[in-house]
Amino acid sequence: MPIITIEGPQISKDQKRKLVGEITKTASGIIQLPEECFTVLIKESDHDNVGVGGILLSDKESH
Amino acid sequence: MPIITIEGPQISKDQKRKLVGEITKTASGIIQLPEECFTVLIKESDHDNVGVGGILLSDKESH
Amino acid sequence: MPIITIEGPQISKDQKRKLVGEITKTASGIIQLPEECFTVLIKESDHDNVGVGGILLSDKESH
Amino acid sequence: MPIITIEGPQISKDQKRKLVGEITKTASGIIQLPEECFTVLIKESDHDNVGVGGILLSDKESH
Amino acid sequence: MPIITIEGPQISKDQKRKLVGEITKTASGIIQLPEECFTVLIKESDHDNVGVGGILLSDKESH
Amino acid sequence: MPIITIEGPQISKDQKRKLVGEITKTASGIIQLPEECFTVLIKESDHDNVGVGGILLSDKESH
Numbered sequence: 001m002p003i004i005t006i007e008g009p010q011i012s013k014d015q016k017r018k019l020v021g022e023i024t025k026t027a028s029g030i031i032q033l034p035e036e037c038f039t040v041l042i043k044e045s046d047h048d049n050v051g052v053g054g055i056l057l058s059d060k061e062s063h
Numbered sequence: 064m065p066i067i068t069i070e071g072p073q074i075s076k077d078q079k080r081k082l083v084g085e086i087t088k089t090a091s092g093i094i095q096l097p098e099e100c101f102t103v104l105i106k107e108s109d110h111d112n113v114g115v116g117g118i119l120l121s122d123k124e125s126h
Numbered sequence: 127m128p129i130i131t132i133e134g135p136q137i138s139k140d141q142k143r144k145l146v147g148e149i150t151k152t153a154s155g156i157i158q159l160p161e162e163c164f165t166v167l168i169k170e171s172d173h174d175n176v177g178v179g180g181i182l183l184s185d186k187e188s189h
Numbered sequence: 190m191p192i193i194t195i196e197g198p199q200i201s202k203d204q205k206r207k208l209v210g211e212i213t214k215t216a217s218g219i220i221q222l223p224e225e226c227f228t229v230l231i232k233e234s235d236h237d238n239v240g241v242g243g244i245l246l247s248d249k250e251s252h
Numbered sequence: 253m254p255i256i257t258i259e260g261p262q263i264s265k266d267q268k269r270k271l272v273g274e275i276t277k278t279a280s281g282i283i284q285l286p287e288e289c290f291t292v293l294i295k296e297s298d299h300d301n302v303g304v305g306g307i308l309l310s311d312k313e314s315h
Numbered sequence: 316m317p318i319i320t321i322e323g324p325q326i327s328k329d330q331k332r333k334l335v336g337e338i339t340k341t342a343s344g345i346i347q348l349p350e351e352c353f354t355v356l357i358k359e360s361d362h363d364n365v366g367v368g369g370i371l372l373s374d375k376e377s378h
Contacts, residue, residue, distance in 0.1 A: 001291055001322065001323065001324075001360070001365050001367060001372070002321060002322055002323030002324070003255055003291065003293075003321075003322040003323075004319065004320070004321050004322075004338075005319070005320045005322075006317060006318075006319050006342065007104060007316065007317055007318040007319075007320075008316065008317030008318075008342075008346055008348075009316075009317070009346065009348070011345075011346060013237055013245075013247075015345050015346065016237055016238065016240075016245060017245055017248065018345045019240075019341075019342065019345050019346070020240025020243060020244065020245055021240075021243045021244070022341045022345065023319075023338060023341055023342065024240060024242070024243035025243060026334075026337045026338055026341050027321065027323075027334065027338065028243075030326075030330050030333045030334050030337065031323055031324065031326060031330065031334070033323075033324070035242050035243045036241075036242040037242075038240075038241070038242065038243065039239070039240070039241050039253055039255065039291070040239070040240035040241075040243075041196060041234060041238065041239055041255075042237075042238040042239070042240075043238070044238070045104060045316070048076055048079055048105075049079065049104065049105040049106070049107070050102070050103070050104055050105070050316050051079075051082075051083030051084075051087060051101075051102065051103035051105075052099075052101070052102055052103075052316060053087070053098050053099040053100075053101065054083060054084045054087035054088060054091075054098045054101065054103075055083065055084070056076075056079060056080055056083055057316070058076075059080065064133065064134065064135075064171070064176050064178060064183070064354055065132060065133055065134030065135070066132075066133040066134075066318055066354065066356075067130065067131070067132050067133075067149075068130070068131045068133075069128060069129075069130050069153065070127065070128055070129040070130075070131075070230060071127065071128030071129075071153075071157055071159075072127075072128070072157065072159070074156075074157060078156050078157065081156045082152075082153065082156050082157070085152045085156065086130075086149060086152055086153065089145075089148045089149055089152050090132065090134075090145065090149065093137075093141050093144045093145050093148065094134055094135065094137060094141065094145070096134075096135070102316055102318065102354070104316075104318075108127070108230060111202055111205055111231075112205065112230065112231040112232070112233070113127050113228070113229070113230055113231070114205075114208075114209030114210075114213060114227075114228065114229035114231075115127060115225075115227070115228050115229075116213070116224050116225040116226075116227065117209060117210045117213035117214060117217075117224045117227065117229075118209065118210070119202075119205060119206055119209055120127070121202075122206065127228055127230075129192060129228065129230075133356060139300055139308075139310075142300055142301065142303075142308060143308055143311065145303075146303030146306060146307065146308055147303075147306045147307070150303060150305070150306035151306060154306075161305050161306045162304075162305040163305075164303075164304070164305065164306065165190055165192065165228065165302070165303065165304050166302070166303035166304075166306075167190075167192075167259060167297060167301065167302055168300075168301040168302070168303075169301070170301070171356060174328055174331055174357075175331065175356065175357040175358070175359070176354070176355070176356055176357070177331075177334075177335030177336070177339060177353075177354065177355035177357075178351075178353070178354050178355075179339070179350050179351040179352075179353065180335060180336045180339035180340060180343075180350045180353065180355075181335065181336070182328075182331060182332055182335055184328075185332065190259065190260065190261075190297070190302050190304060190309070191258060191259055191260030191261070192258075192259040192260075193256065193257070193258050193259075193275075194256070194257045194259075195254060195255075195256050195279065196253065196254055196255040196256075196257075197253065197254030197255075197279075197283055197285075198253075198254070198283065198285070200282075200283060204282050204283065207282045208278075208279065208282050208283070211278045211282065212256075212275060212278055212279065215271075215274045215275055215278050216258065216260075216271065216275065219263075219267050219270045219271050219274065220260055220261065220263060220267065220271070222260075222261070234253070239253050241253060246253070265363055265371075265373075268363055268364065268366075268371060269371055269374065271366075272366030272369060272370065272371055273366070273369045273370070276366060276368070276369035277369060280369075287368050287369045288367075288368040289368075290366075290367070290368065290369065291365070291366065291367050292365070292366035292367075293322060293360060293364065293365060294363075294364040294365070294366075295364070296364070
């Protein structure tokens with residue numbers, strides 16, 4: 001613990017590596033807990049499965 | 064914010080479109096916040112990954 | 127299953143009652159599963175614990 | 190309700206069957222609610238999508 | 253990792269202790285990962301904030 | 316979207332402000348989406364409700 005879950009678009013492995021590294025370092029510094037305590041979960045959502053303002057993201061993009 | 068997450072079975076894109084539209088409209092009316100504020104996440108679970116009453120849904124269906 | 131989680135502001139018990147009833151009815155009709163299968167979880171977030179666009183909601187409101 | 194979510198590595202169907210059965214039985218006995226009330230969701234994470242201590246699990250394994 | 257989240261009713265500290273201990277032991281044995289890897293999060297829901305079959309649990313109990 | 320959820324210990328409002336600001340900036344830069352798209356949810360867990368390695372955090376601290 002702590003556990004940071006990032007729900008977002010599909011991203012590259014390199015972006016995941018950076019995200020995990022930098023988010024952990026930033027949160028560790030602010031929360032004042034060692035980096036080893038932190039778990040980061042990346043959840044990549046398909047734009048058919050996300051709605052903002054009542055509209056599927058995939059529909060927004062195809063307009 | 065608000066964020067509505069729907070964990071359920073695999074459904075068609077049209078069902079997702081309706082779900083996002085109608086759930087956002089319903090929740091917006093009750094919570095009294097504009098539809099633009101709402102994010103809806105649809106999580107489709109494989110029936111091998113869901114248990115109800117201690118039994119996998121896929122096992123329930125194959126009996 | 128399905129499970130619908132609503133992360134949002136603090137609301138009244140009556141709004142919760144309506145939210146649970148109407149969201150269940152709407153989702154049941156679209157997903158074509160009986161209402162009895164549906165669980166709805168309401169998570170009320172304090173505006174000190176929510177950030178949008180990098181700013182705490184409570185700070186946005188106090189400006 | 191209750192709902193138990195297990196975020197972990199990819200596992201076999203037989204492990205899922207055991208996990209759902211035994212976790213439900215254990216939790217039902219301790220919480221004192223019938224097994225029928227319990228839903229278990231299994232979320233299998235790819236090791237590219239999990240970071241511990243600021244490092245992707247897949248990178249840890251390839252070292 | 254793995255992370256097990258238990259959404260359920262309010263329970264005593266002793267039940268939490270047993271839940272964390274026994275769920276971790278059971279899951280560790282089935283998933284074949286050491287107990288030290290496991291994090292368990294207990295989320296106690298107020299019955300005003302949970303709906304099953306479209307009805308608030310607190311309303312079901314008061315009938 | 317994206318949505319970043321941080322499950323961790325109780326922290327001060329100032330830490331929350333920093334966490335929301337810096338995590339959003341970091342993630343926005345790596346994922347290449349504008350900061351306005353990001354929602355951050357902070358979930359503060361009581362140490363009676365978190366187990367690591369099968370032991371409640373509150374029990375670990377009292378030993």
